[in-house]
Amino acid sequence: MAFFEHLIAAVVIAVAAPALSAIVFPFAVRRLSGFMSDRLGPNRVGPAGLLQPMADFLKLLLKEDITPDRSDRLLFMLAPVIAFITPVLAISIIPFSQGFTIANLNVGLVYVVAFGSFTVLGILLAGWASHNKYSLLGGLRSVAQMVSYEVPMILNIIIIAMLVGSLSLNNVVGAQGRVWFIAVQPLAFVVFIIAGMAELNRTPFDLPEAESELVGGYMTEYGGMRFGFFYGLVEWGNATIWSLTGATLFLGGWRGPFAGSPGWLILKVLVLVFVVIWFFSTFPRLQIDQLMNFAWKVLIPLSLVNLGVTGLLIILLPNNFLPPVAAFSWVSVIAFILLFQPVLKKSLIHKRLRRAAA
Amino acid sequence: MVLNMGPQHPSTHGVLRLVLHLDGELIVSVDPQLGYLHRGFEKLAENRTYMQFFSMLSRLDYLAGYFMEWAYVRAIEDLMEIEPPPRAEYLRVIAGELNRIISHHMAIGDYLLNLGAVTPVLWTFRDREEVLDLLELLTGQRMMYNFARVGGVRYDLPDGFEEQCRKFLKRFPAMIDEYEQLITGNEIFLARSLGMGVISPEQALDFGLSGPNLRASGVPVDLRRHNPYSVYPELDFEIPAGANGDSFDRYKCRVEEMRQSVRIIGQALDALPGGPVNMRIPPMLRPPAGESFAAVETGRGEWSNYLVSDGSLRPFRLKLRDSCFVAISTLPKILPGNKMADVVGITGSLDLIMGAVDR
């Protein structure tokens, strides 16, 4: 009987979490980015606009289901589902609190990474099957981008696995009893955030959808609930998985002051999602070549150096490697941030703007 | 791959259609197709009396419609050899500079929206609303003003305008600083704008660009200073110019011009003389036969009218010269070799408005 109870709980969590995130986060985006850009955002439906996502959801459900003429019908219908499977499956190994995990896999990190790469398949299929040039460009962009940013992402997950000495997410949380890994490996955390934005197609890296260039990218031809699938479930489901993984790897998972509980985990997820929204309302979009350059010329070498030095320190000081690793990581993250200080270039700009009073 | 971008596309500023030949993400050639908004203004002018045509003018460049009226009345005044009273000239300058500010608001916000930033456009729209309020107070309309008249302007200043305008002028530089804080130092914005769509000074003159697009290339030609009209010679302002002619310089020129507009409006309010704001002119205008040419510097560059009159009630020929038409004609020359994302980036930085292009 316990098995069935466990199964039902698992299904409920796995389906409810992405669905809930698809309802809550778009609303949060609209409200928060509304406040950041000095406007109100949706505030008419329900108290403070809280029912707005429900209204949107209903509208999307009731809309006509359009499949473009000359599209590949089967793939066109399958693509959102394939892209949606990832968050549902990946959520099953996140430890929500002490002993509360749907599946305690001992290769949990590999599993997360493996299913993280699945979304790209759905997006590529969507881009291809739509028979639209914008969609195709968007799909191809997303493949290039997500595959490139997978590499630094994985390198940083390996760093965490080395620090813990295990691939199980439960052990990762267990190892953060004294200190969270964000304090030990801030460099890995920064790279994880940046690569995550690219994985999720969020704003500085939202080229696959790029509404001002490619209309809607891979989802140009989708309408109604199929669009809802992509916009809500896939994007925000993935964002949830990404934040859950990030919170587990770097922010101590369900641990927190007083007592560890799923509440702390959810709070950390919200903080990470807030970072996503914050980026969204502040940054313009990169260009595809700049994006690839950034992955291959900056993030990957950085991660490799980090990986090498961390590994070396672990071998040299097998008993007490955390302080030196933390020292190295803090120094390099500060150097990294200084390198990209806008101040350096600002002086150049002011020099360049000469005023001519003719 | 041939990509047919527009006329229905989120960032083609109306109904511009670009036929792009792409090699992957790289642009091989561009062929702009115009005419989706062609309403035949030049022909319509020939079939209407001078004043009947007047109300249509601000529909050309609908984001800064006052400049079109200004150029038109100047062409007629030139033919009739009348000069409006000084107070009217100052009011024209005030309305014109307020229009320049909203035009640049739109240009900056839209450019950043094209680059994928959501917030700047909302911030500029927030402040644009204040200027629109001022213009509504001054002219009675937010966008289609009908404010200029042959021999003056329609209304004198309403009560409270000067006070409200001065209050706005005091606050506005801080608002511009706010945009600059958000945009100018942004690493990604710099990566997307520095060195993109470079136009050298010789090219800019050869292409016939004007306004901020020309000045960004380092040619400090501004008709307000260069070919002075109205009371601009009496006002003290600078002409910001770029050095590299890239998208960043075009953006920066617009920002600096907004600061200069604040200065100009302040001085115009200070120096505002008394007296009438318009003069008695015959209800049915009948300018003597002849030709006249009048140009004004709009937010987007040179807007000029070439008016041929045969002494009748209607213009014989009215040629409307628009700077966005010229700016689009440069696209086939500067876009090839850039990436797909720069199509919207560079067109955004050129600040096009299709209502004026297609006429």
Add this chain to the structure above:
Amino acid sequence: MTSEDALEAAEALLKDLAADIFLAGARVEVALDADSLPEAALRLRDDERLDYKYLSFASGIDFPDRMEAIYLLRSASHGIVAELRAGLDRGSPAVPTLSGIWSTAEWHERETFDLLGIVYEGHPDLRRILTRGEDGDFPLRKDARPHRVQREEWSFKGVGAPKRLPGEGNRTERS
């Protein structure tokens, strides 16, 4: 530089080409033959004093007895506007193109061709630009008459291959 100086300089420069050079308000107006237009334009552009590097616009006027091609020139170094005018035969208006001298002329001449039917000889790409009119349908000519919009009864004939739009090229090309 004043208008008088510009007039003097233009007279010295163009005395063998122009039929008449005079001042119209503040502009220097140069009336000349269609054939001598490119040569005069080139001289005005390359002259150091006049320095007309900038073409404001090219257009045309349809008079009852003749057609005129006009070019408005500006300079970056002074504020005097110059105007080139060439009278053309109204039956078959043709004038050599200036798009090799100022590249902005290319589109202005396309527009003038589109609206007035002035043929610019030697133009690299003389297509219609604003309208999609039939041949010989030039809206800005004084004898142009509005024509009735042709309507046909609409009926659903199924969804076929999309029609090729002008300028779109070959749809089968997918590379």
